[in-house]
Amino acid sequence: MAPHPLKQLASLYSKDIKLEFRSRESLLPMFVFGLLVLTIFNFSFEFSPAEMKSAAGGMLWIAFTFSLTLGISRSFGLEKEYGSLDSTLLMPVDRGLIFLGKLLSNFTFALVQEALLLPFFFVFFNFSLFPDFGWFLAVICLGTFGFCAVSTLFSALTLSARMREILMPLLVFPVYIPAVIGSVKAASTIIRGEPLAWAAMWIKLIVVFDIVFATLAYILFEFVLEEQS
């Protein structure tokens, strides 16, 4: 008898996590690149502290998205490299579960990388903890989840493409724009210390984006993998 789907999901997930944390091949470069982006921002703009508060949300989001971009094409990349995708597909596991496993492990990596970057953001831009910090973290999680949903789908899709590293951002970024708007707006509202109700609309927007694209990716994923060779 096949194990419970949740158990299958857990083993798919832990496989990716183990692989990454043993090699640390993508997390470290992503983190250093994120630092670079934050540093370059400091050279590019000379803001007064008040202006800095307005711009910070956007800067943080650019640093996150750019450094995530470095890592996203790696998802499924290892499978491709070692030819283990075929064996994953041969397993008597629902394709949807393979997608969910990949999505969750990508999401975890993204959050770890953002958690590494966040303290530097606070130090570099001289912020202290603001009142709605919990909501700030929630916005980051929601925005990142949408990004992972879209990029996991496209990552599986572009396996046989040349120059995936260039192709991936070209495909993911335009689709991701609404979530960027929502995340930046919500994050900036919270950083400026404005009432949380002003951010509510933007948080709803990200939630809608997440639900729509996670569902769509889940449905389309089945079609995407079937012709893999």
Added chain:
Amino acid sequence: MRERDTVWSTLSYVLFFAMLTSLYLIFLFAPIERTMGHVQRIFYFHVPSAWVAFLAFFMVFLASVAYIMTRNLRYDRLALASAEVGVIFCTIVLVTGPIWARPAWGIWWTWDARLTSTLVLWLIYASYLLLRGFVEEERRKALLAAVVGIVGFVDVPIVYMSIRWWRTQHPQPVFAGGEGSGLDPQMRLAFFFTLAVFTILFAILTRLSAGVRRAEQDLAELDRLIAIKE
């Protein structure tokens, strides 16, 4: 097959004369707009182009769904052809817009809901066209494109809503847009005539483009067969 070709070529001739009529209606028949003057006539190109672009992207979506369901390359050719024509008309919208905006609003560009959404649309479908160059295998390419065609289209309303909350400057629709909307009857005639002309142009261009693609694929297949023979 021949009969259908005759229909299409007749349609092309009809289109030629319809376009001349349309130019007459736009530049000589329709009255001069009171506040904006002659520059308003760009409206007759701007809005129909936008309509064709949206129609084309909707076709990409339908053809993409059809391709995923049937795996018939015919739908992939249709999707690609629509996307090509759509991007061209979307470019026309993005070019005529600023030309009109400069005298009407005093600015070339503003990050308003409709403008920004159109730009994002252009970006989505430009990358849709680009990605086809990155994949070699025909069916793989078609599948990848179909998924992007679907995801991109689903994104459109979300993009639009998000940017609308963000800010809006573009005028409300002049048709059925509530108070103060509506067009002079002569303007309306010029407009709807041009709209019809542009729609026919879209159909003809899409068909031609899909035909070229088909010929290319047939040729590649012949090449392959010859290579096997040798």
